[in-house]
Amino acid sequence: MSQHVKTIPTPYPYTSILELEIEEIDWYRWQRLVNTVADMFNAPATFINQANLKGIEVIIASEKPETHYQPGSIDLDTNIYCHHVVENSSELYVKDAKLDPQWCNNPEYTEDNYVSYLGLPISWPDGSIFGTLCVLDTKVTDYPETYINALGVIKEVIDSDLRHLYKENQLLTLSYTDPLTQIYNRRGFEDLLLSTQDLAQRLNRQLILLYFDLDHFKEANDIFGHEIGDDILKVFAKTLKVNSRSCDLVARWGGDEFLVLIHAENEHCVELFNHRMAEHLSACSIKAEIKYSFGYAVLKPGENTDLESLLKTADEYMYQHKLAKKSQT
Numbered sequence: 001m002s003q004h005v006k007t008i009p010t011p012y013p014y015t016s017i018l019e020l021e022i023e024e025i026d027w028y029r030w031q032r033l034v035n036t037v038a039d040m041f042n043a044p045a046t047f048i049n050q051a052n053l054k055g056i057e058v059i060i061a062s063e064k065p066e067t068h069y070q071p072g073s074i075d076l077d078t079n080i081y082c083h084h085v086v087e088n089s090s091e092l093y094v095k096d097a098k099l100d101p102q103w104c105n106n107p108e109y110t111e112d113n114y115v116s117y118l119g120l121p122i123s124w125p126d127g128s129i130f131g132t133l134c135v136l137d138t139k140v141t142d143y144p145e146t147y148i149n150a151l152g153v154i155k156e157v158i159d160s161d162l163r164h165l166y167k168e169n170q171l172l173t174l175s176y177t178d179p180l181t182q183i184y185n186r187r188g189f190e191d192l193l194l195s196t197q198d199l200a201q202r203l204n205r206q207l208i209l210l211y212f213d214l215d216h217f218k219e220a221n222d223i224f225g226h227e228i229g230d231d232i233l234k235v236f237a238k239t240l241k242v243n244s245r246s247c248d249l250v251a252r253w254g255g256d257e258f259l260v261l262i263h264a265e266n267e268h269c270v271e272l273f274n275h276r277m278a279e280h281l282s283a284c285s286i287k288a289e290i291k292y293s294f295g296y297a298v299l300k301p302g303e304n305t306d307l308e309s310l311l312k313t314a315d316e317y318m319y320q321h322k323l324a325k326k327s328q329t
Ligand SMILES: Nc1nc2c(ncn2[C@@H]2O[C@H](COP(=O)(O)OP(=O)(O)OP(=O)(O)O)[C@@H](O)[C@H]2O)c(=O)[nH]1
Pocket: 180, 213, 214, 215, 216, 217, 218, 219, 221, 225, 226, 227, 228, 229, 230, 233, 254, 255, 256
């Protein structure tokens, strides 16, 4: 019997901008832009969508009586037009969905009868995808190139609003934060590593990369449940944070793995850090005992070791630590 293995799409690492109190976006202007596009194309529906942790979410919809859509988000498994724009980071123009079998399971076509779609990607200033500006129609279309170009100009207005937001730093912080533990995520760590290295060079100080991996975390999830598992991750992240200085970088690297980059006078700091961690963790009141293995790598001033090599060293060390503990038990 053949087995169909379903892959779960990775969510886009952004919180919905609708959930944030952002004053820098002129929502009224975005609304007018969307309404103008709908009028210009004489189309029943125009949207600005965001690719975020929920999937693809409608942020602004045209205010025409015939605009038909479900407010909220569509998960990444559903074959809607916008997913293709987001995935490929490029324009998509479907003049007549009937002519292309790839849309036969697209609910926008099969349920809402949107047979035509024109969508452009909207980008964050770092080039990663924010979402789409799109025009949908229930009739077959053949837009002139001048219209498509005009849509491109309107999209650039939205891009530039996002750039402004980035300057304000609100969303930058957001896209750098792991939503569960509220420490940096992988992307935040990678992006801030360079400036931390720069600072350490200028101060002529060494940096130490600490790599932590929880022990038997899968078992804790299995025995106590996923929610307690989440609590363990949160407590561990918080413990790392309170034991670090504000200039250190504390991040969740993925799953039950964490990184801390510390400005350290010498390797003795690693022992001290560990000692403080053990003390804090033993004092916290959580159902499951939190144990971890760790490794580290040193980056001396003047050295130019890349993150990959540092991680490899720290990971090998951590692995030996884990093995040693396993063989003891
Ligand atoms: N609750 C919760 N579990 C997660 C999360 N992310 C990853 N996991 C789980 O973390 C577990 C990691 O398992 P493993 O990598 O095998 O690690 P381990 O059980 O700690 O094994 P050892 O490292 O060998 O001790 C997996 O079961 C994941 O499903 C999360 O955000 N929340």
